[in-house]
Amino acid sequence: MVHDRLRVPSFRTLGLRRLSPWVLTCEHATNRLPFPVPRDRALRQVLASHWGWDIGAAALTRELARRIGAAAIVGRWSRLLIDLNRPVMDGTLVRGEAGGVRIPWNDRLSAAAVERRILDYHAPFHAEVDRVILRHLVRGVRPTLIAVHSFTPRLGAQRRAFDAGILFTQHGGHARRIGRVLRGAGLRVRYNEPYSGLRGMMYSIDRHGKHHGLTNLELEFSQALFEDPRSVARLARVTARAVEAL
DSSP states (O other): OOOOOOOSOSEEEEOTTOOOSEEEEETTOOOOOSSOOOOOHHHHHHHHSTTTOOTTHHHHHHHHHHHHTOEEEEEOSOTTTOOTTSOTTOTTSSOSEETTEEOGGGTTOOHHHHHHHIIIIIHHHHHHHHHHHHHHHTTTOOOEEEEEEEEOSEETTEEOOOSEEEEOSSOHHHHHHHHHHHHHTTOOEEESOSSOGGGTOOHHHHHHHHHHTOOEEEEEEEGGGGSSTTHHHHHHHHHHHHHHTO
16 A cells, blocks of 8 residues: 555644643544555454554543643544654554554555654654643743543453553652542542553653653543443543642
């Protein structure tokens, strides 16, 4: 499959004019592709699954941003095109397979093709995050950066029997303040699970937080919470109270 040159931005920015104590990101917001999806059933299934996007994360990000008056930068394309939450040297930046399914648009890409995809999609997203942060900083607002993600309740033989994970590298105290509010609302909370910020698994928000000297955290919610679409509003309400506790 021939790589399609970028025709539209690789991100959407919600509430650009908002200046609040928070900036949100959602790197895995969608399972869309900038070219027609092959009709292969297995490919369509893997795109629809947790391999293709973070189910529920975009809806939660939009509602949370509205509630707390925050700007939010969300990815426009599937992580199976390029993963915005990975450094460019990571082996999973452009996956050749996912869930045992070969990804044809990523197959045998040359170094030049990978570089072009980074410049078309990955770099513009991160430039926009920096732009939104700088807009806050020059106006005297030092925001906390929060990435919103979701995780599958079961990965292979591993069962993840909790509702929310809070990832951090340097800001464990802030993570626990958020966690206490979420637990008070009845959610089962873990820290640095199902992935660990201490092992480099929150690349995007940690990159921008360290660069600008800002508190940064990643919130991971179980996709089981989004099985009922009505739960988004409740979860956003609870999460808004939690981040406002900072």
